[in-house]
Amino acid sequence: MRRTALLAASAALVAGVLAWPADAAPSSFVHPGVTVSKGQLDFTRSKVNSGAQPWKGAFDRMMASKYADLNRTPEPRAVVECGSYSNPNHGCTDEREDAIAAYTQALAWYITRDERHARKAIELMDAWSAVIRDHTNSNAPLQTGWAGSSWPKAAEIIKYTYTGTWANSGRFATMLRDVYLPEVINGSNSNGNWELSMMEAAVGISVFLEDKASYDRAMAKFRTRTAAYVYLASDGELPKTVPSQNLNTREKIVKYWQGQTTFVDGLSQETCRDFTHTGYGLSAVSHVAETSRIQGQDLYGTDVGERLRHGLGFHAKYQLGAAAPGWLCGGSLTLGLGPVSEVGHNALANRLGHTMTNTETLTVRGRPAGSNNLFVAWETLSHGDNPA
Secondary structure (H helix, E strand, O other): OHHHHHHHHHHHHHOOOOOOOOOOOOOOOOOOEEOEEHHHHHHHHHHHHOOOOOHHHHHHHHHOOHHHOOOOOOOOOOEEEEOHHHOOEEOHHHHHHHHHHHHHHHHHHHHHOOHHHHHHHHHHHHHHHOOOOEEEOOOHHHHHHHHHHHHHHHHHHHHHHOOOOOOOHHHHHHHHHHHHHHHHOOOOOOOHHHHHHHHHHHHHHHHHHOOHHHHHHHHHHHHHHHHOOEOOHHHOOOOOOOHHHOOOOHHHHHHHOOOOOOOOOOOEOOOOOOHHHHHHHHHHHHHHHHHHHHOOOOHHHOHHHHHHHHHHHHHHHHHOOOOOOOOOHHHOOOOOOOOOOHHHHHHHHHHOOOOOHHHHHHHHHOOOOOEOOOOOEOHHHHHOOOOO
8 A cells, every 4th residue: 555655656746746645535525525514604604694794795695696596497408518608508508507506505595494495406406417418519528617516516515414305316416427527537638727627526526426536536637737727936947737738848838828938926827818717727726625625635735725825816916906017918918807716815814824915805805706607606605704
């Protein structure tokens, strides 16, 4: 066992990535344990019920959204076809938003104990698990990653906290195992936010399925991609790369980093593309790190936490209005980071005590954070200043 672990660690180091132990999956999974824990849910519930801010305001915003509507009708289909930039869009928006709605209804159930919300979450999950068979076209991996990130968050809360029955939970698990996991587990060589969202889905699904092998595989791929997504000065002159992409020259790396030639702490592979896609990547990093913490393998104290801390701080500075210097993306940035900083800020500033002035300013300014209508939802409510 010891020799196997050492060999695995050596192989990982030779590949140029931080080693992730072969036994990364916990000996027993914690539930609910995808991005949000029972302790966090209990803290949130107590704050909302006492009328404390910002949680009560965040809850009110969630409950006023279309996702919390008890009259919502699910729109499942057997094949979801998603092209580039959602053209064509055959079920893509419906799937993502039904998944967010299921999570929203699960949160609403936990906080209010109104069983109608639990039953609505189950209705949404059952509708899709009865029908969907495949995702197709060029955006299929990303679409599966986005929807597949929300489904297990909903399912974890319902399966492990709802006192009623969910007769089709096994069918839902089969859907995640057979339709979603195979589409995301092998990763992607596209822009880094794709693979990060895909690994978020794979990790979350693995927790729900209690699939240790898939959890380990997804986590290893996540570690490699995170190191190749956010630059740290300790990486050297050039950013780290994902071996399968064969970015083996400076010219190739610069092209993949959107033409950026100067690398500083916190710069993302997609910074010079736009802040919105960068926000997708940073959000997925925070979600996987949060799940790992709940499962007992805390990534915030590794390079993942450092990359997330610097990535959030770097982009928050410019999102708040700082002028871009000429060396950064030619002095022109496309802003729009999105509601993505609560999870990382809470973990790194509140729990670990890092000073994150720009990130904190941006986070507080954006409260109560809503949804990006893709895979991020209600994170002031679930993670804002949450000590659990």
